[in-house]
Amino acid sequence: MTTGTEFDGGERPLPLAGVRVLDLSRVLAGPWCGQVLGDLGAEVIKVEHPDRGDDTRDWGLPTAGGTTYFDSVNRNKRSLGLDLATEEGAEIARTLAAGSDVLIQNFKRGGADRLGLGYARLSAENPRLIYCSVVGYVGDGPEADRPGYDLVVQGESGLMALNGRAEDPPLKVGVAAVDLFTGQYAAQGVLAALYERERTGRGRLVEMALYDCGLSLTSYVGLAALALGRDPERVGNAHPAIVPYGVFEAADGPLVITVGNNAQYRRFCAVIERPDLAEDPDYATNLGRSRHRDRLGPQIEAELARRPRAALIAALQASGIPCGEVAGLHEAVRSERTAQAGMLADGDSPVLAPPYRIDGTRPPVRRPPPGLGAHTGPILTELGLDAVRIAELRARGIVAG
CATH class of the missing domain: 3.30.1540.10 (formyl-coa transferase, domain 3)
Structure with missing residues (x-):
């Protein structure tokens, strides 16, 4: 793994070099968005609770720095252990937001505003900020207060009804597809807003709802249901329209x-x-x-x-x-095909490499998934806090020790 922002023999920077992302999100959808931007060269600061960290640090199998869940969506990031529920912690986050290009958050409805980290306040302080909000259901709808969970949305959006054979019960996708696609869609929205900002100089509010993204994943099968006026027949591993x-x-x-x-x-x-x-x-x-x-x-x-x-x-x-x-699955990730493609970055904890190839070169894993609060000191120092102030914040549990 490398630590620089350059690739292609060091001749050209990664496309998002110089872009700072403040990732206040947790679990999968928001962190996946941040990881996509980090893979493309952005500096991503992941804010976590100084004691508990991201929820996914307690999911999956333990690794050198976290867990398999955490590592899968947090490469190419730095970790800042920060208690946003304290005024000092929220103020540090606001200072970071003032100097950032992108902010990602997935608080429950109203949570960011209560912390002083809502779109209206932060965009007033930094009009160039692109603010990405990931929620379960559209923010102005009757279900806005419901939390979003991948498996629930797989059921509600019809995804579980299109998997398997006719005689099978509803089946979920083998990975958290709604979370991961929501993160990917969110990254696309952020990239579009960054592109527009080059013309206008102003940021945007990008809102992504898990339910919307789950429904969009039904794609041509969803349209078939509309055309038929009923659920299409489930055919398992076969294709509903192509034989063999x-x-x-x-x-x-x-x-x-x-x-x-x-x-x-x-x-x-x-x-x-x-x-x-x-x-x-x-x-x-x-x-x-x-x-x-x-x-x-x-x-x-x-x-x-x-x-x-x-x-x-x-x-x-x-x-x-x-x-x-x-x-x-183990056969696939350790296959010669995967090795030849350069899709596995080995280290203390192996991670998959970014899937992009730009000018014939795959962007490197510049940073392995970070330990909880591993970069707290350097990030706070960059903000101008001295060692005495950082030590005081640590002693009070506001930042990671």
């Missing part, structure tokens, strides 16, 4: 096959040595294959089940048919 497309069992393990058009289907039939399936007029088009999937599917499954996976993948790839093995 899904997870299949080879003789020695699962693989994914995605036959995207009729030409690929004919080549697929040649690979499994079933030209009759290509010649059958019922299967000549995807619409026909989808209509007759109950008859076609078992025949394809039988052919795949008697062939070894590696041989199938080799033959399918040689024929230009998208496919791949189904890997275990």
